[in-house]
Amino acid sequence: MQNRSPSKRLEPQSMDYRSVLEEIHAAVLPVVGRGRVADYIPELSRVPPDRFGMAVVTVRGEVYTVGDALTTFSIQSISKLFSLVMALQAEGDAVWDRVGREPSGTPFNSLVQLEHESGKPRNPFINAGALVITDILCTRFAVPENALAEFMQKLSGNQAVHYDRRVARSERTHADRNAAMAHFMKSFGNLRNSVELVLDAYCRHCAIEMNCVDLARAVSFLANHGRIPSSGEMVLGASLSKRLNAVMLTCGTYDAAGDFAFRVGLPAKSGVGGGIVAVMPNECGICVWSPSLDESGNSHAGTLALELLTTLTGRSIF
Numbered sequence: 001m002q003n004r005s006p007s008k009r010l011e012p013q014s015m016d017y018r019s020v021l022e023e024i025h026a027a028v029l030p031v032v033g034r035g036r037v038a039d040y041i042p043e044l045s046r047v048p049p050d051r052f053g054m055a056v057v058t059v060r061g062e063v064y065t066v067g068d069a070l071t072t073f074s075i076q077s078i079s080k081l082f083s084l085v086m087a088l089q090a091e092g093d094a095v096w097d098r099v100g101r102e103p104s105g106t107p108f109n110s111l112v113q114l115e116h117e118s119g120k121p122r123n124p125f126i127n128a129g130a131l132v133i134t135d136i137l138c139t140r141f142a143v144p145e146n147a148l149a150e151f152m153q154k155l156s157g158n159q160a161v162h163y164d165r166r167v168a169r170s171e172r173t174h175a176d177r178n179a180a181m182a183h184f185m186k187s188f189g190n191l192r193n194s195v196e197l198v199l200d201a202y203c204r205h206c207a208i209e210m211n212c213v214d215l216a217r218a219v220s221f222l223a224n225h226g227r228i229p230s231s232g233e234m235v236l237g238a239s240l241s242k243r244l245n246a247v248m249l250t251c252g253t254y255d256a257a258g259d260f261a262f263r264v265g266l267p268a269k270s271g272v273g274g275g276i277v278a279v280m281p282n283e284c285g286i287c288v289w290s291p292s293l294d295e296s297g298n299s300h301a302g303t304l305a306l307e308l309l310t311t312l313t314g315r316s317i318f
């Protein structure tokens, strides 16, 4: 793999993502499978670790793929990004009265800060924060899991997007820690619906299945000032879209967001299913999937692939 010098960068219209993705694929193959597949539920522990797929969907509508880009996987915490978008659509900046926007410095499922901070989670991408966001959706929608699945269908253009009932049931059976957080927040008045209702919806959100192309397309509005590139429809206003990108950059990749920003330089959101979505402003939505995770819970090969993408193209937000 060679490092292209900035003086040789191609203009946006002429970027050959096909060859960039092939170069990335070849470079990451030796590390695909390195790390550990999430094993807190059997459905995730059975996913073969040696998979790798990546997709780029540009704001001009071009689609580039490599490897297992059309294989569906469990989006897990990537759902937190889209449930937050729905909550921002519904309540705007009022969302921030109930959840912060600072990196937590603790694991995604930690309870420790909640007591000091009176039940207000640090950010919407840790589990406690996502439970509050899910509570907002439970108030706004009769069937919040269907509302999110339908939203994902619209953003991805794929009507087949759905949540896997078996994964959702398994998540729910193993949700003791999330239940503890939800009860704790309810005791501080930061949950309006029943803990059971919120947990059911949250677990179903995590169990949505999508592929890299679906997700790269779904996130592309965030590269386009909040508008769906193909239709021009506004999902979020430009200001909320900018802010959401900022929260992704600072909080989107678990407790490794600083290192991820250092290495990759793009707003991103990861999940323990091994997926990572990322945004290259004015250019494209990106999704990479490889199930083996590093110690922070981010896809090991996926993080490397995104690092290579910004290195090879010379493009990032910096």
Ligand code: GLU
Binding pocket: 075, 076, 077, 078, 108, 109, 127, 171, 178, 206, 270, 271, 272, 273
């Ligand atoms: N379903 C997982 C949980 O709530 C999501 C984990 C993740 O992707 O970060 O523990």
